[in-house]
Each structure stands twice: as structure tokens, then as C-alpha cells.
Amino acid sequence: MTVFPLKFTRLASDYLFADDAGGYFRADGRFLERYAGGNLTTSDTEFLHTSGHAFDEVGDLAYMGFAYRWAQRLHRPQELNYVILVPTLRCNLACGYCQVSRVNENTSGFDWTEDTLAQVLRFLDGMDTASAKIEFQGGEPLLRLDLLETVREFARRKFKDVCFTVCTNLQSISADAWAFLDASDTFVSTSLDGELSAHQRQRTITSRDTHQFVSNLRYAIGRLGQGKVSALPTLDVNNLPTPNQIIETFGDFGFRSIFLRPINHQGFARKRYQTMGMDERWNDYHGRFIDALIEHNWTADFPVEEFYFTHCLRRILRGGHNHHVDLRNPNILGKDYIVIDFDGTLYPSDEARMVTRVGQIDLSVGNLWDGIDQAKLDVLNEEATNSFHPDCVHCPYQAACGIDVIDDLSRYGRIDVRKRDTTFCRRHTAIFDKIFELLYSDDKKAHKSLAAWAGIPEFDCSLAPIHT
């Protein structure tokens, strides 16, 4: 019998062991010594074999099952099917942390030109996919409803199955805009910065504008339906609402999924807000937020989740969960999704657009007229995997984790910093630590939330295997 290589880390007084296909279990230091010393007992080998960590012969079912699970952990990029469009950089708000340097509502020269629009449509027409997702970003995209309408009409004809998301501040919505949002294939994503005083401080500034936003958000949910509206909080790590304030504020609007995000470092926000050296404080806050959710869910009628924590939990439990562009491996850039800026420049992600805009490093990868700059993408993609990274190959969380070369570039100007010194690694290590702490706890409240987040009827201790 051969054991697939195991990686390990401390887990309370024991160790967590994990293999390259994402299988894991808990065992004590004596097992570690037997494993490292090549002195496994019969009970060890039986356990390792039945739980998928070992095989008898190359090509047997245990071996092939492992190979399949390993492959499921890899993101296989598909054809381009997700396009983020920035029809205008103009905005009717001036949020302190704006990531992309919006420009004032009346400034000219920051919208698509007629030619740009024509090129966007040509670009969409060249996509080789039956189903597509188109996201309108800005600026405030609803300032150019005419462009949105043209794109939507064209895309509906072009694709068999297409949906649209309008990322709007919901500040000032015309009757025509509401009518546009009524369509069943069109969704709204907005910002709600945790609780209303933070929202006002960071976004709306005046109580009049805050009131206007709240009333528009309520109207949007009522008119369009709860399922068509989502909201994301952006949080200032130096001025954080309490977890319960956020849970209550979101709950008040009927939101049951909250995607917590600290103010982004990539854009201009870094000039006004501290976005470096905050890892520990953010990680601690995120952990306390999860604890607050667990407490909330124990008695709540409907469970609430932190979107990213749920995503990471599912990536721990199973393979094939590769749909989120923030966390996957390899994270091939410029393949299945792309950003088209107001001036027709192409970017591999919205963060790359921000990094470029602050003038730090040019991460644009071509434009609508000359096409995608494949040579540049190839350079970026060469390192867009954690599979061979010397720090990652020893990490028990590797199979569930991903990589973000754009984040590394924006923070450190290079991608060869030791992983454990990067914000990306620290944030994810903290999340995975927390997940295993909860999986292996005997807290019924934690189990109830874990089950809801994992999408299973009830928690079962077999999801936290222990070898004794």
C-alpha cells in the first residue's frame, strides 16, 4: 500500500493532515511520528485506505478516485463567458474609498464613444459561448442607460442564455432606469456599507442622500424582488461596525448573504485609507463576525452567511467548487472573464484596472481595437498557480486555496514574496484555520451554521474525521 503524501499543521493539541486532493483528517503527534518514520500500524493503513489517502496499485479504483478528486481541485478555464463593462467613469457620488477614480457627473471624455460602443458589440459578437454574464460597472452605469440598453438588446440576440448585473449606487434612479431593471434577466448589485452611519460617512455624506438611498433600496427590493437585488459592504478596518450591527442592518433589508470586504488596496483608496498592515486586525474581525453569525443563526428563522466564508468552507469540503474568480487554482487571467474599461482598454480583472489607474503598473492586456495582448497575459499566467509554489506545496490548505498575482503585484510590486508574508496568504490561512476550528469543535451552534453554509440537512461528525 502507498500513502499519498500528507501535509500537516497544528490543530488544537493534535495535527490536521491533508493531501493534494483535499482529503483531510485529524490525528495526534504519535501518528505523525509513525507516518514520518515509516512505522504505520495496521490500523493506520486501514484508516488511510478506506478514507481515500492511500492505494494498493497504480490504476486501482482508490488511485483513480484520488486522481479524479485532485483534478476536480484544478480550475479548468472555459471560453470567455463573463464580461465586465464600464460604459462610463462618471458618477453622482464621491465615495472616499472609490477604487477606480471616478470622475464628476458632468465631466466629459469618460464615456464610451460611438466607436467604442461599436467595438464592444463586435467584441461580444466574437464570443464563442452559448451562455454569458454581463456586468455593468462604473462610475455609475445607469448614467448611460442608453448604452446599457443597446448592449442588452444585442446580447439577448447573440447569446442563447444571458443575464445582466447592474452595479449601481441606487442613488438616483429615473423611471426609465427602473423600467430597465424590471427585466427578469437583469439584476442589481449595490453597496451597503455595513450599517447606515458608516454608509453615510463613507458614501452618501448627507442624511438626505442616505435617506434617498435607503428608500431606493427598499423600493428596489419591493419592485424587483428580493432575489434580484444584492448588496455588498465595504469596510474601513480602522472604523468597523460591530458584527451585529451589520447582521441587523442587512437582515432589515432581507439580505441573508453578506460578503464582507475591507477597503480595497488596489485603487485610489490607499491614499486616504490605511490598507496595508491590517491583516491581523481584519482577520480577527472576520473571525468574530463568523462567531456572531453562529450565535445569530442558533435562534434565527433563516440562516445568514458570510459569502466568502461559505465559499471557502465548500472548497474545504469538496472539489469542483471553482466558480468564484477570487479563489481558484490555477487562476488563469484573461480567459473566461475580462473587463472592458470606459476607453476600450482590456483588463484581466477589476483590480488590475485599479492598479493600472493609480499608475503603479500597467496591467492592461490590450484594447478593443488591437485585441487581447496574449504575450502579456502569458507572462502573468505563468505564475498564476499555487500547485508548484514552494510555500504552497507544504500547506495543508493548498487544495482549497487559490492564488492572486494581481493582489501580490499591487501590494509588493512583485510576485515572489514569501507567501506567508502576503496579505492573500494570511487572510486565507486565517479563514481556513477558522473553518477547521469549527469543523472539529463539538459546539452544536457551530454545527448548525456549518450545515446551513455547507448546504446539508444536518452536520455529521464524519465531515471532521479523526484517526486515533
Added chain:
Amino acid sequence: MGRNPGVRLFARPDTHMIDLRLKIGDVPIDHPSIVRLRTDAVESEHDAVLIDRDHQSQTFDLAGYSLRVYCDPQTDLDGDVLLLVPGRNSAHRLLRARSRHNTFLVTEQCDQLCVMCSQPPKKYHVDLFDQFTVAATLAPENARITISGGEPLLHKRRLFQFLVAAAKARPDISFHVLTNGQFFEPGDIVLIDEIGRDRVLWGIPLYAPYAELHDSIVAKRGAFETLSQNFMTLMRVGAAVELRTVVLQQNWDVLPRLAEYVSTRLPFIDVWAIMQLENIGYGRMNWGDSFKDTSLDFRELRSTINLAIGRGIQTLLYNFPLCTVPLEYRHLAPGTISDWKNKFLEECGECKLRSTCGGFFEWYKADEGFGGLSRQ
């Protein structure tokens, strides 16, 4: 093939609910023939159009001859495909245009003798694949046709010929092949590819996570080992597999271990169907030793389901009446009993779950069945 009065395609008794056999008048044919009944238009040489209707029958024009089909006057036969056998006064209703449950029983031979078999095997085989091929080309749009037995892959060459021809002729239809998985070979990859990997869902049973128990349940030594090998063939080709496990007293204790086996060895399957026992055939004969009353004890299923779904295996409960399933598991129990063989009990009455519940098999016996039924 000449006259063969011994041809028996369906061992299952007809039910009073939906007839899978229809009484017909004499038809002058000398070999088994396929005909599609139409009320208006004729689109194929196999179509017979309605020419007369009375209180007990509908009459169709079959290439100049009259085909009289006896049925309730309300029965809508438009689009139904019948198999006519020479000398027989009943026709097999192979395809019902308004049903999702259409099955071709292609053979009654089998190499296993499973304790729960609902369709015990027979010695003789009549090859009707040519007729089935014609029938498939006449299927309603987007139909999914179940291929059952016996063990269909005992006649693998003919079965694959049928699947290739039908899949080519009708790009819209798909197949659900119920097989014990004993007869796949690495060389089948080419043919499975030719049929189309997404055109066939292979329904394959696995009853236990180790050979001794699985082999004893299917009464064939070496079955588990062969199946393990063949799963790898299906994994390699990227075939769509529905793994089927009937809950039995024999495997009740090992179901959680089976979940671990499935999630580590068979992560490629599309769905794991955990099924309740059908009280017919060997299932009826062995009922007392095999039926596990999950309405009174659901414990092992809890672990099994949570581990499997947690690890990313889509898991469903087939043939479980909804009131026998704990509330938080009911969304996993779609109504799966085919329309022609399901029923509800008197005590179901006005149960609130009735519209989504699959009910019971027609031959379910209440006095030997679930002890924990409760109208909702």
C-alpha cells in the same frame, strides 16, 4: 423472426391506473411491428391516423388496414408508439407521448440474482432492437427513454447499435440505461463517445462498500471487483452515471461507509440515488428479510446523506413517501415512482404533501410496510 407466442415483454402485471398494454383487434402482420398513433397528421410511414372513435375503442388507419385499439374514450393516444406482435391481441404501449416514464424492456435475461429484483430474470431472449430503434425515432420531442431489463448489456453489441442509431436519428432524445455494470470493457469508450457522453445516463447499482456483502446481495461472486474495474472505464470516458443503492436490512449498517466509499472512489458520478425497496418480484419474496422501515429509523441515512452531500456528491432519495422522511430531508426526495405504477393509500386522504409526493408502488402492502406513515 416468425410467430412467437412465447414473447413476453412485461412481466409486471397491468395496473388499473395506466395500461401499458392495450387490447387491439386482429392485425395482419407477420413480424413484430412498430406503429405510432396520430389523431391528425401523418409524418412517418409508421404513423396510423385516427379514422373512427366509439365508446370503447379508437380505430386507426394502418397502411390500409384498420387497427382497432380498445380503450377508455377519454384516453389520448396521439403520439403514442405501440409494438404489435403477430397473433397477439394486445399491443405494448412502448412510448406514451404524455408521460415522462417510458421504458423499453430489452431483455429479461440477467447474470445476477439480486435479492430485491423487481423483474426476476428469464431464460429466453427475443431480439427486438430493430423495433426499439424505430420506436425511438418516433418518440416525442426531448423524450428520455429508459432502457431496462434483465441486464441490457448482456446484448451489448445490439444495444450499442440501437443507441448509436437512435442517438444519430434523434439528436433531441436521451437515454437512461439501467445496467448492473458488469459488461463494460475499455474498448467501449469509442462507442460511448459515438453515442454521445451526455446522451446516456447509466443507472448502476452498488449495494455495499466491500465485495463480500455486495456480491452476496447480487448473488454473483466477483461482481464487486468487476464493477470497480468498470467504474474506471466509465470515469475515463466521462460517462454520466447515476449510482443506485437500494436500502436493505442487509446493507443498513454499512451505508455511512458506502458514502465514504462513493465520495473517495466514485467522485465522478452525477447523482447517487438511495432507493426504497419495491414490493414485487424477488423484492416481495424477500420482503421480510430485506425491507428496512426508514419511517421508524432514519439514523444511518442521516450520516450517509450528510457526508455524501457535504463532500459534493449530489444525493437523492428515490421511492420514499414524503411523510416517511424527516422534514429537513424532504427536498431530497422527488416523486420518482413511475406514473403507471404508483398509488396513494386511503389514509393519504387530503395530505398536504400529496402534490409533491411520489406515493407508493401499486403493489405496496400496507400491513407489511412503513410503520410511521403520517398524513401531513
